[in-house]
Amino acid sequence: MSGDSLGKLFKVVNWGESHGPAVGCVVEGCPPGIELTEADIQPFLDKRRPGQSQLVTQRNEADQVSILSGTVDGKTTGTAISLMIKNSNSRSKDYSEFAKLYRPSHADFTYQQKYGLRDVAGGGRSSARTTAANVAAGAIAMKVLAELGVEIVSWVESVGEIKSDLPVNEVTTELVESNPVRCPDQKAAKLMETKILQIRKQGDTIGGVVRTAVRQMPVGLGEPLFDRLEADLAKAMLSINASKGFEIGSGFSGTEMQGSAHNDIFFKDEDNQIKTRTNYSGGIQGGISNGMDLDFRVAFKPVATLMQQQPTVDLEGNAIEFTGRGRHDPCVLPRAVPIVDAMTALVLCDHLLRKRAYQR
Numbered sequence: 030m031s032g033d034s035l036g037k038l039f040k041v042v043n044w045g046e047s048h049g050p051a052v053g054c055v056v057e058g059c060p061p062g063i064e065l066t067e068a069d070i071q072p073f074l075d076k077r078r079p080g081q082s083q084l085v086t087q088r089n090e091a092d093q094v095s096i097l098s099g100t101v102d103g104k105t106t107g108t109a110i111s112l113m114i115k116n117s118n119s120r121s122k123d124y125s126e127f128a129k130l131y132r133p134s135h136a137d138f139t140y141q142q143k144y145g146l147r148d149v150a151g152g153g154r155s156s157a158r159t160t161a162a163n164v165a166a167g168a169i170a171m172k173v174l175a176e177l178g179v180e181i182v183s184w185v186e187s188v189g190e191i192k193s194d195l196p197v198n199e200v201t202t203e204l205v206e207s208n209p210v211r212c213p214d215q216k217a218a219k220l221m222e223t224k225i226l227q228i229r230k231q232g233d234t235i236g237g238v239v240r241t242a243v244r245q246m247p248v249g250l251g252e253p254l255f256d257r258l259e260a261d262l263a264k265a266m267l268s269i270n271a272s273k274g275f276e277i278g279s280g281f282s283g284t285e286m287q288g289s290a291h292n293d294i295f296f297k298d299e300d301n302q303i304k305t306r307t308n309y310s311g312g313i314q315g316g317i318s319n320g321m322d323l324d325f326r327v328a329f330k331p332v333a334t335l336m337q338q339q340p341t342v343d344l345e346g347n348a349i350e351f352t353g354r355g356r357h358d359p360c361v362l363p364r365a366v367p368i369v370d371a372m373t374a375l376v377l378c379d380h381l382l383r384k385r386a387y388q389r
Contacts, residue, residue: 036379047151047158053113054162061107070168076367134333157270167371170378180244185212188221188237229359232336243323250318250380257316265372274328278311
């Protein structure tokens with residue numbers, strides 16, 4: 030299977046299945062001499078891991094990461110870093126009956142048609158379980174970005190029709206982590222939590238939007254044409270399970286504006302730095318970062334697995350009824366936040382190293 034890697038200079042190759050012995054990744058291109066142990070990675074995995082609250086799947090995985098290569102005495106050597114996260118709480122029997130049918134909006138049908146077979150247990154490679162490895166790799170990328178003071182903050186902006194009204198510049202990591210929904214607007218967070226629990230009792234699911242701000246952005250990240258920074262960010266975000274949309278800056282709302290209002294006007298600030306008075310571009314112009322904060326959103330659909338009876342077809346196309354089983358998120362948004370953070374870090378780190386390659 031191709032398509033398991035991301036990045037060019039800072040490259041991540043993801044491996045493993047939902048109910049296999051482990052998931053993991055190999056990180057190539059990490060600069061040498063960076064302090065790195067499992068303790069640097071584990072906090073990020075703890076944010077993504079299942080079983081955190083009643084709002085997410087109750088699959089109880091510790092998500093303990095092991096560094097198998099690429100470090101000596103707690104520092105990176107510049108060689109490939111191999112990371113492994115063991116699976117310890119899989120229940121493959123929950124999926125046995127699904128071998129004979131296609132679940133609505135799952136990858137069952139497409140994988141079967143493309144490869145001629147599929148891993149029924151947990152969905153195999155199509156499972157969000159594989160994102161644990163990307164979060165671990167993202168923790169390494171964040172160590173590289175931290176040298177420049179780059180700050181990545183993602184949060185749940187909306188769940189269904191419930192939306193946070195907190196201004197972007199007031200969002201902090203502390204506010205995001207102050208509740209299980211990971212919404213910095215405390216009033217909206219309570220409404221979201223109530224809604225998710227209500228949806229869970231109904232055996233249903235709900236979607237929403239994760240928003241990201243990247244502060245202290247360096248100028249000059251991104252490449253012309255096919256490797257524009259927003260293009261690589263979009264690819265990374267749309268690789269996340271259940272993601273269905275990406276917009277940066279003014280996004281679709283910018284189509285309702287005139288150019289005279291939409292243009293970001295340049296000026297020199299009190300620190301003698303060239304900035305823009307507005308940020309409708311979302312921090313990127315011509316595919317290259319302009320030094321303003323990155324500002325983008327990722328839309329996530331409702332989880333496809335419902336604890337309700339639904340119609341579908343079996344492998345021969347005969348109409349049947351089935352009810353979902355297993356342990357699934359009624360809303361992916363709270364656990365998607367650290368995944369979006371990680372994917373952002375991976376893209377930015379790769380482009381940072383590519384920019385450095387041009388410098389003399």
